[in-house]
Amino acid sequence: MKILLLAPYPPFPPRSGGALRVFHLARGLAMHHDLTLLTFAPNQAAAAALAPLRERYSVVTVHGPPPRSMLRRAVTTLAAPLPDMALRNRSQPYAEALSRLLAAEHYDVVQAESIEMAHYALMARDLTQRIVLDQFNAEYLLQRRAALADLKGGLALPPARLVAGIYSLVQWRKLSRYERRLLRAFDHILVVSEQDRAALQRLVPAAASKLAVVPNGVDTARIRPGAVRGDLGASTMVFVGALDYRPNLDALRWFTTEVLPLLRQKRRGVRLLVVGRAPGRVVQTLASDEVELVGEVPSVAPYIDGAAVFVVPMRIGGGSRLKLLEALAMEAPVVATSMAVEGIAGLRNGKHLLIADRPQAFAEAVIRLMHDPELGRTLGAAGRDHVINHYDWDASIASLNQLYQQVSEPVANERKRR
Structure with missing residues (x-):
């Protein structure tokens, strides 16, 4: 199948948790499918650093994402119906690059990496067979927990903690609505754990069949114990x-x-x-x-x-x-x-x-x-x-490819009907 992967940041070098996940899932998909990665890159150096990936699959970069000031975030937190995460990576150049790719090629699947990229996959809804969302967290649950933790002290809290708690309270409500919408709109949603699967299913019980657990993992062949344990000091x-x-x-x-x-x-x-x-x-x-x-x-x-x-x-x-x-x-x-x-x-x-x-x-x-x-x-x-x-990445990639094997059957049938 031809797959288009939408990433919020460069997956190589994979230094952050999100980049590690995108890097390994892309690696696994590229083993079995024709993969294109469309990713933001903050500068030319970051775009150039993706050269090793270009040897395995097609990589298209867009400068960004555009910065958002704290004032703008504060205004949208209060006024916008969408959660902050849905506004974070809005970029006209990225949308235009996506439109060019969709016009030039037919992709069987468009997969958005994280909730920040979900609205781009929705743009492709009518131009592809399947849209898939890879959820790094059940975001409404994360903000709910943050709000409850930050607001535990009530009005006696330091101002910064109080503001953070109010922000999370607002985002919790907005994310609940937004994630419900995404659960209904996407064909498949990947989650990292059974706990996240259950949390999202509580929002839309009818979406249970769409949710698939693809755990985070470790490259255990490379990540190994070193020669000396505790050489930084016993305390x-x-x-x-x-x-x-x-x-x-x-x-x-x-x-x-x-x-x-x-x-x-x-x-x-x-x-x-x-x-x-x-x-x-x-x-x-x-x-x-x-x-x-x-x-x-x-x-x-x-x-x-x-x-x-x-x-x-x-x-x-x-x-x-x-x-x-x-x-x-x-x-x-x-x-x-x-x-x-x-x-x-x-x-x-x-x-x-x-x-x-x-x-x-x-x-x-x-x-x-x-x-x-x-x-x-x-x-x-x-x-x-x-x-x-x-939790080796190879096991997670096997879970992902099992899902894509299920996806490929209706896609193949649709091709036959054309």
């Missing part, structure tokens, strides 16, 4: 994630204010390394003698491998955590919240990692791994086995 923890992503900011704020003081009482010299792109003002205010802001690095592997404990203190979010899967694949000793492991089926507390939700319990779990490296090695080995058996 060193690491947190990895995009530092402009609100669930990550909430996790860091909670960990540094609620958990770190308890760790300080139990063990001298504890420190947290914060690794990730786009560290803004909020993250910078958390830096201290015990919290080192590393920022973006060419590879997070030395930090995951070198820390005594990998912490995932998420309290809001959805989907599944690619960095957690990578840490497990590297046999890292992990302490995570229940929210962090949601979406990764089969993970068990005390077998693959330690799970704790309250500050005291989280601190005790971290100290336990620092004091007992052998336990960390045992958990790490079991964690890697679990990822190899259930």
Whole structure:
């Protein structure tokens, strides 16, 4: 089949969670189908970096997406009927590039990568056999959790938290309506976990047959444990994630204010390394003698491998955590919240990692791994086995190709009728 994939950012090099997913799903589709990728690229260097992909399939780039000021986002949050995510990547040049491709070729399937690109696939509704949406999260659920977390303190909250909570409250309502519309409009919707599938099905029960789980994964042949575990120090923890992503900011704020003081009482010299792109003002205010802001690095592997404990203190979010899967694949000793492991089926507390939700319990779990490296090695080995058996990208690609095999049959029948 001829497939057109619509991406919100370049999938190569695959440094972010979304880019990793797009990169591997595109790789899998290109093995069996004639694939074209239409993607935004922020600059010429980013477009040029896609050269390795051009050897496997056709790649078309559009400069962008266009920036949106905070003022414009604030106005649309209040006035626009659509959620912020549906407005984020609106671009006339991208729409024109899509129209040119659709005029020049007949695509059997147009697949939008993430909800930000859904409206472009809807443009192709009458010009293709099938439209598919790859949902990175059940977005309304993510914003619901963010609103409930941010507004927990009521009007006594700091102004920034109150504004963030109101934003999420508004977006929760708008996303619920928008995702209902998409569930009805698209032929198939890919989700990363059974939890996200159930959350979206609650919006439109009749859409159950459209929802297919294609989990996030890890390239376990490449993501492996390093030669030295814990060489950054026996009291060193690491947190990895995009530092402009609100669930990550909430996790860091909670960990540094609620958990770190308890760790300080139990063990001298504890420190947290914060690794990730786009560290803004909020993250910078958390830096201290015990919290080192590393920022973006060419590879997070030395930090995951070198820390005594990998912490995932998420309290809001959805989907599944690619960095957690990578840490497990590297046999890292992990302490995570229940929210962090949601979406990764089969993970068990005390077998693959330690799970704790309250500050005291989280601190005790971290100290336990620092004091007992052998336990960390045992958990790490079991964690890697679990990822190899259930979350290798090859298994996810097989799930995707199984769906496309089902899609190809009605497409072939339609061709015969022409």
